[in-house]
Amino acid sequence: MDPTSRIELALETAVGQAATEDCPKGLADALRYAVFPGGARVRPRLCLSVAHACGDTDPALADAAASAIELLHCASLVHDDLPCFDDAAIRRGKPSVHLAFGEPIAVLAGDALIVLAFETLARAAGSDAARLARIVGLIGRGVGAPHGIAAGQAWESEPDVDLARYHRTKTGSLFATATMCGAAASGHDPVPWQALGERIGEAFQVADDLRDVVEDTLSTGKPSGQDAARARPSAVTSLGLAGAVRRLEGLVAAAVEAIPPCPGRDELRDQILQESRHFLPKGVPLIAA
Amino acid sequence: MDPTSRIELALETAVGQAATEDCPKGLADALRYAVFPGGARVRPRLCLSVAHACGDTDPALADAAASAIELLHCASLVHDDLPCFDDAAIRRGKPSVHLAFGEPIAVLAGDALIVLAFETLARAAGSDAARLARIVGLIGRGVGAPHGIAAGQAWESEPDVDLARYHRTKTGSLFATATMCGAAASGHDPVPWQALGERIGEAFQVADDLRDVVEDTLSTGKPSGQDAARARPSAVTSLGLAGAVRRLEGLVAAAVEAIPPCPGRDELRDQILQESRHFLPKGVPLIAA
Structure with a gap:
């Protein structure tokens, strides 16, 4: 099965365990809505590319x-x-969850998705449960405090923010979780x-900062110019457009250099280079391809 | 070590892993504030009483x-x-987390505590990792959807609510998680x-409904009369005061009957009966003790 089908099937199975007939309808609908259709x-x-490269x-x-990780x-x-x-107001081209289902259900849907992620791991324990414990720990590190997404978002509430640390926690951490878990x-x-x-996470964040500046709401599925409007740290603000590219x-380039020795190293490098071309916003050419 | 000291030490250790010097200060402070001092x-x-009764x-x-479970x-x-x-506005006798730290940090603190709970389990994997996988699954079931706390709270947003199911998910589930994980x-x-x-969870919920009616803000650490004010389902509303007691x-009585055979059955029964006396609000006598 191709990776995209594997991921959608795994997500369907996971969400199907939570959004059952026993679940309050509003929450069940919000869980599906938040995950499907995906970005x-x-x-x-x-994660699957690295797992494949490792056998x-x-x-x-x-x-x-x-x-x-996707949940x-x-x-x-x-x-x-x-x-x-x-x-x-808009996420992935449709009203955000709190607009579609109300704020209480949006808070609970986020909570339930966090829990579902760990339940999904527990269900896959299989015979090598020690491997599972390692993955639970890695994923926790990528999303919690002090190194994960929650900490990353919390830096937005601090008076002094180190841009590199902010991006590493808010965005980079879950990419590192993806490669490490794979x-x-x-x-x-x-x-x-x-x-x-x-x-890769840092590159993705720079690409996101670029998209925020150069693309419109229609193509990204979310409002543009939000970083400047909210005075949020951005690579474009600190480096300029060309500097950010x-x-x-x-x-x-540094990412593909960092691929550790593994059976599928060359294929993985090609995949990452190909994938990264999609990072760049439409209309922004690569300076040196 | 006595159970209370074990719990406080374990919570100190867990929160200490998240609220480090690397963590944004607001989030770190909010995590401590949400967990200490406890109820x-x-x-x-x-959970520990059952674990003890089972050896x-x-x-x-x-x-x-x-x-x-406490996180x-x-x-x-x-x-x-x-x-x-x-x-x-008030929780455990002090301003609630969002009043003390702002709403963004309150949302993130809740998220980070959920993640920290699963990280704490992963750290305790030890030699029997299969046992860990079972506990991750049980805890996920108790707090997520469709059977756990998130689902329970989501029933508050539904037009038709079955009172028993509402209490079973919002309150009973985490008590069942506690005994099952023990x-x-x-x-x-x-x-x-x-x-x-x-x-026990159902008894605790009835006790909470009673406290909501008969105690004042000072003794419970939270405002009273909230169930009626919010037209929330309550055992006192449906059964009356004496009926609820x-x-x-x-x-x-049904709880202690339900204790399964185990080495420490008698001691556990005594503990539960003693504990349940503290459930009852001050000034409300047991009808048949």
Whole structure:
């Protein structure tokens, strides 16, 4: 089965465990709405690419890790869109969860998606439960405090913010989780895979800052110019447009350099280079391709 | 070490892993504030009592389960107090987290506490990782959808609510998680322990409904009369004051009947009967003690 089908099937199975007939209808509908249809599923695809490059020795666990990472990403979007954060009206081209279902259900849908991610991992325990414990720990690190998404968003409430640390926690951490879990799911030591994920995450964040400036609401599915409007740290603000594009290119080059030795190294490098071309907003050319 | 010290130490250790110097200060402070000083720690004490009654064969895992359950309870309080839910100003006798730290940090603190609960379990994996997977699954079931706290709170947004199901999910589920995880942490089959937890949870909910009516803000640490003010389902509304007290007594009696065979059955029964006396609000006498 191709990676996209594996991810969608794993997400369907996971969400189907929560959004049952026993679940309050509003919450069940909101869970589906928050996860389907998805965005580019960049993080779970990265996780499966690394699992594949490492031999894909436990596909069920790799699928569980990939879908848990995407569920957590969706949870973070639902909470990030809330009125007390970005107050976003549009996400993935449709009304944000709190506008469609109300704020209480949006808070609960985010909470339930976080829990569902860990339940999904537990269901994939299989025979090598120690491997599962490692993945639960890695995923927790990527989304909690002090190194994960929750901490990253909390930096927005601090008076002094180090831009690199802000991006590393809010965005980079879940990319690092994706590469590390892909390796761990295939029985490889996850630690050497952290740098790859962090660099891809940093590149993705720079690309997101670029998109925020150069694309319109229709093409990104969310309002543009939000970083400047909210005086949020942005690579474009600090480096300028050309500087940000150069930074993105440098990060992608550094990422592929950071791929650790593994059976599918060359294929993985090609995938990452190809994927990174989609990062760049339409209308912004690569300076050196 | 006595159970209270075990729980506080385990919670200190867990929160210390998240609220580090690397963590944004607002979030770190909010995490501590949400967990310390605690309430009665009823759920983690129940978990450890059951683990003890079952032989306490893996105290580190029992401590992790107990503290994870309390972290999740604290997370649910932080989110339940938010303006879009109860809009509560006071919790445990001090300003609620969103009043003390702002709404964004309150949302993130709840999220980070949920994640921390699962990280805490992963850290306690030890040699029997399969046991850990079972506990992650049980805890996920108790707090997520469709059977756990998130679903329970979501019933408040539905037009038709079955009172029993509402209480079973919003309150009973985490008590059932506590008894089941206590048993599972000591290597016993958790399933026979579900009924005990559910009945204690139901008794606790009835006691909470009674407290909401008869006690004042000073003694409960939160505003009274909120159920009637919000037209929320309540045992006192449906059964009357005397009827609710009789229901509470019946549930406690049914709970001790439901204790499965285990080495420490008699001691556990005595503990539960003693504990349940503290459930009853001051000034409300037991009808048949």
